[in-house]
Amino acid sequence: MAVYTEVTDDALRAFLSAYDIGEVVAFRGIAEGVENSNYMLRTTAGDFILTLYEKRVDPADLPWFLGLMQHLASQGVTCPQPVPGRDGEALRILADRHAAITTFLPGIWPRRPQIAHCGPLGQALGRLHEAGASYAPRRPNALGPNGWRPLLERSLGRADEVAPGLGADLSAVLDRLLADWPRDLPEGQIHADLFPDNVFFLDHKISGLIDFYFAATDLLAYDLAICLNAWCFEADGAFNVTRGRALIAGYQSVRPLTAAEGDAMPILAQGAALRFLLTRLYDWLNTPPGALVTPKDPVEYLRKLRFHRHATGLAAYAG
Amino acid sequence: MAVYTEVTDDALRAFLSAYDIGEVVAFRGIAEGVENSNYMLRTTAGDFILTLYEKRVDPADLPWFLGLMQHLASQGVTCPQPVPGRDGEALRILADRHAAITTFLPGIWPRRPQIAHCGPLGQALGRLHEAGASYAPRRPNALGPNGWRPLLERSLGRADEVAPGLGADLSAVLDRLLADWPRDLPEGQIHADLFPDNVFFLDHKISGLIDFYFAATDLLAYDLAICLNAWCFEADGAFNVTRGRALIAGYQSVRPLTAAEGDAMPILAQGAALRFLLTRLYDWLNTPPGALVTPKDPVEYLRKLRFHRHATGLAAYAG
Numbered sequence: 001m002a003v004y005t006e007v008t009d010d011a012l013r014a015f016l017s018a019y020d021i022g023e024v025v026a027f028r029g030i031a032e033g034v035e036n037s038n039y040m041l042r043t044t045a046g047d048f049i050l051t052l053y054e055k056r057v058d059p060a061d062l063p064w065f066l067g068l069m070q071h072l073a074s075q076g077v078t079c080p081q082p083v084p085g086r087d088g089e090a091l092r093i094l095a096d097r098h099a100a101i102t103t104f105l106p107g108i109w110p111r112r113p114q115i116a117h118c119g120p121l122g123q124a125l126g127r128l129h130e131a132g133a134s135y136a137p138r139r140p141n142a143l144g145p146n147g148w149r150p151l152l153e154r155s156l157g158r159a160d161e162v163a164p165g166l167g168a169d170l171s172a173v174l175d176r177l178l179a180d181w182p183r184d185l186p187e188g189q190i191h192a193d194l195f196p197d198n199v200f201f202l203d204h205k206i207s208g209l210i211d212f213y214f215a216a217t218d219l220l221a222y223d224l225a226i227c228l229n230a231w232c233f234e235a236d237g238a239f240n241v242t243r244g245r246a247l248i249a250g251y252q253s254v255r256p257l258t259a260a261e262g263d264a265m266p267i268l269a270q271g272a273a274l275r276f277l278l279t280r281l282y283d284w285l286n287t288p289p290g291a292l293v294t295p296k297d298p299v300e301y302l303r304k305l306r307f308h309r310h311a312t313g314l315a316a317y318a319g
Numbered sequence: 320m321a322v323y324t325e326v327t328d329d330a331l332r333a334f335l336s337a338y339d340i341g342e343v344v345a346f347r348g349i350a351e352g353v354e355n356s357n358y359m360l361r362t363t364a365g366d367f368i369l370t371l372y373e374k375r376v377d378p379a380d381l382p383w384f385l386g387l388m389q390h391l392a393s394q395g396v397t398c399p400q401p402v403p404g405r406d407g408e409a410l411r412i413l414a415d416r417h418a419a420i421t422t423f424l425p426g427i428w429p430r431r432p433q434i435a436h437c438g439p440l441g442q443a444l445g446r447l448h449e450a451g452a453s454y455a456p457r458r459p460n461a462l463g464p465n466g467w468r469p470l471l472e473r474s475l476g477r478a479d480e481v482a483p484g485l486g487a488d489l490s491a492v493l494d495r496l497l498a499d500w501p502r503d504l505p506e507g508q509i510h511a512d513l514f515p516d517n518v519f520f521l522d523h524k525i526s527g528l529i530d531f532y533f534a535a536t537d538l539l540a541y542d543l544a545i546c547l548n549a550w551c552f553e554a555d556g557a558f559n560v561t562r563g564r565a566l567i568a569g570y571q572s573v574r575p576l577t578a579a580e581g582d583a584m585p586i587l588a589q590g591a592a593l594r595f596l597l598t599r600l601y602d603w604l605n606t607p608p609g610a611l612v613t614p615k616d617p618v619e620y621l622r623k624l625r626f627h628r629h630a631t632g633l634a635a636y637a638g
Contacts, residue, residue, distance in 0.1 A: 008430040009520070025521065027427045028359065031348035040347065040359060042425070106361070108346045111327040201328070202344065 005037045005052045005095050015094045018085040019101065021045045032197060035213060037097070040104070047104035049080060052097040057213055059098050064139045065212050066090050066100060068132070068189060075131035077124075078208045080105060105208030107200025113231045116204060117196075118243045122250025124206045125194060125227060129220045129255055132189030141192065141216035143275055145181050148174055151278040158285050162298055166281075170274070173305065177271055182219070182264045190223035191215050195230040221261040224251055225268035228317055229276065229304055237303045244317040262314035269308040269317070277301035324356045324371045324414050334413045337404040338420065340364045351516060354532060356416070359423070366423035368399060371416040376532055378417050383458045384531050385409050385419060387451070387508060394450035396443075397527045399424060424527030426519025432550045435523060436515075437562045441569025443525045444513060444546060448539045448574055451508030460511065460535035462594055464500050467493055470597040477604050481617055485600075489593070492624065496590055501538070501583045509542035510534050514549045540580040543570055544587035547636055548595065548623055556622045563636040581633035588627040588636070596620035 007015075007027075016024060022044030030038040030049070037052040053062060066082040070090075073081040080102035082090035091100050110117050141147070152159075152170055159167035191198075193214040200208040224247070232243040251257070280298040287295040311317065326334075326346075335343060341363030349357040349368070356371040372381060385401040389409075392400040399421035401409035409419050429436050460466070471478075471489055478486035510517075512533040519527040543566070551562040570576070599617040606614040630636065 006430050009427050010431070012427070024427060026423075026425045029350035030359075031350035040349075104345075106345045108328050108331070108343060111325050112329070 004054050005097055007039070007050075007052070007095050011095055015092070015099070016043070018087065018092065019083065020086055021048065021083065021101070041101065048083060048101050049104055050094075050099065050101050052094060052099045053213075054097065057098075061139060062091055062098055062100070064137055065215060067137065068135055068215055069102070069212055071135040072128060072131050075134070077128050077131045078105065078206070079212065080208070080210055105200055105210065107202040107207030109197045109200055111196070113196050113243070115240075115243050115246055117199075117201065118231055118246035119250040120201070120204070120206045121194075121199060121227060121231060122224075122247040122252075123254050124199070124209060124250075125191070125223060126251045126254025128191060128209065129188050129223065135189055138217040139215070141190075141218040143192070143214065143279070144216065144218050144222075145178055145271060148178070148271075148274060148278060151282065155278070155281045155285055159281060162281060162284060163302065166302070170277070173270070173274060173309075177267065177274060180267055181271065182260070182267065185219045185221055185261050185264060186258065187217060188220045189215060190218045190220060192218065192223060192226060194223065194227050219268065220255070221257060221264060222268045222272065224248070224257075225265060225272040226275075228265075228269055229272045229301070232317070233304060233307075237300070239307050239317075241317065241319040245319050248314065248318045257314070265314050265317055266308050266311040269311065270305055273301050273305040273308055277305060323373050324416055326358070326369075326371070326414050330414055334411070334418070335362070337406065337411065338402065339405055340367065340402065340420070360420065367402060367420050368423055369413075369418065369420050371413060371418045372532075373416065376417075380458060381410055381417055381419070383456055384534060386456065387454055387534055388421070388531050390454040391447060391450050394453070396447050396450045397424065397525070398531065399527070399529055424519055424529065426521040426526030428516045428519055430515070432515050432562070434559075434562050434565055436518075436520065437550055437565035438569040439520070439523070439525045440513070440518060440546060440550060441543075441566040441571075442573050443518070443528060443569075444510070444542060445570045445573025447510060447528065448507050448542065454508055457536040458534070460509075460537040462511070462533065462598070463535065463537050463541075464497055464590060467497070467590075467593060467597060470601065474597065474600045474604055478600060481600060481603060482621065485621070489596070492589070492593060492628075496586065496593060499586055500590065501579070501586065504538045504540055504580050504583060505577065506536060507539045508534060509537050509539060511537065511542060511545060513542065513546050538587065539574070540576060540583060541587045541591060543567070543576075544584060544591040545594075547584075547588055548591045548620070551636070552623060552626075556619070558626050558636075560636065560638040564638050567633065567637045576633070584633050584636055585627050585630040588630065589624055592620050592624040592627055596624060 024043055026042040028040045030040055035056050036054050039050040041048045041050045069079050070082055072079050083101040084090045091098060152174055156167050198209060198211045227247055228244055232240050232247060234240050277298050280296050280301060283295040284298050331343060343362055345361040347359045349359055354375050355373050358369040360367045360369045388398050389401055391398050402420040403409045411418060471493055475486050517530045546566055547563055551559050551566060553559050596617050599615050599620060602614040603617050
């Protein structure tokens, strides 16, 4: 939940005067997204989202993110579309933050992912990858393999508070993953954070993908591995192979995986599990007890990581 | 900011099947309000707010709150109107919480209150009091004078952590206020929490009053005293008599104060300052450091309390 920066009505009005989107009618903070401040903005011209970029986002990356969203929307991917001001600029300053207005997407994100969500999700991910192929600028993935060791080192001293031996265990996993990490798989623009709260559904169809602020240029199959982690485990920790099959089949109906991508899926899925384990571990160790925003349990991803270590080939996920 | 309870899409759909308000189109948590979980709900029939009542609200009070909102709306006060289901019931259960749908109000709450807000605010408060006169059920004010001593006692042991001598100071203030508290002023239904974030404006006019979950039956002029505290001090702690004059004149244009109410304003304003000081003090002492929801500084209300102790009559506020 996130409104870190308050916007005065005078500042909002001055900001909107740079746009051709009418007069403000309603303005409410949205309790979703953890990185930035988001407001639902209704004007006489329609509904929009106003985002103020907070400190975790590097301002130098913003043109790349907004450019990607604009490009994907032009290719038919339903994602928030940056709204330019009269000067053509989509990115400006509000309340001492970089800020942008994007289009509002209808839909509800699934609080409890089900099999019926996974096929459409796979298709949407495949289309995103296809559409991204014609977006030329590259953005290295700061939370990809090269980012994992520095991330682990920030938590290593206290990792054993979460589970005995966790620090040594993760160090060994990391060494092995970095040695075995596939380097020659197809690359492209990936979302890199396509969890259920970033996927809106309406009438059992996908109505929008949101929150592209972790997107980067990386292995396409790694994005699918992130979704396997985020969508295909039961609440009790068991992998649901029916969901996995639906997700992978949906993806392949748009973009068939190469044999090498299929073979690499267990290691890609371990990498994805480690990546979310590491950021959750850091947040877990650095959020005070009793805070209203409860950090997510890193142990959930430790269990997922263990599952992937015993998986072989694509069949482990698609049955 | 507040979404304490997540609602699954299945639960939402089942809940909405009890209503005649069409199909869900969008559903987003709102980062406003600190007591309950609030969602913006868009259906094919329009926009609504879905509120899930959290633990600080006594379920036994909910029919009184919803009845008051319904009554005020029927009297022309623009406030959220409870939307009944097909069975006529506005209050039901969702995700193990009491829940209600209300109408969505346009507007923006003023992050920085100004003189131009205070006249319309006073008028709206006067109209609320007039409209409430025909709502017969009574609700004792749990945060009125009778609630202050138990509230202070919960913080007394640690009050001096906030300011040296604060505990003894507040005990003395409380003894004096309870001895001098006026008992024979006009009573009625009061909002009791009409801070800027509960008042929406559009085109310099009030477009709605929200959040009636502290409303109670109490001294009408005490509600005005709360607004003097909430709207008429500068950021540097100085009382802005121009704002006070506009607020009081706006109120009196609808409901003239009696001479006794005017004379009692300094003690009512002290009581109002003490009430918010006590709840902030408790939250301040009981919120862990570093929590994302920062408790509001109780010292702000200590300064306001001191101002009111040196005020005489209505003239101190209206110049």
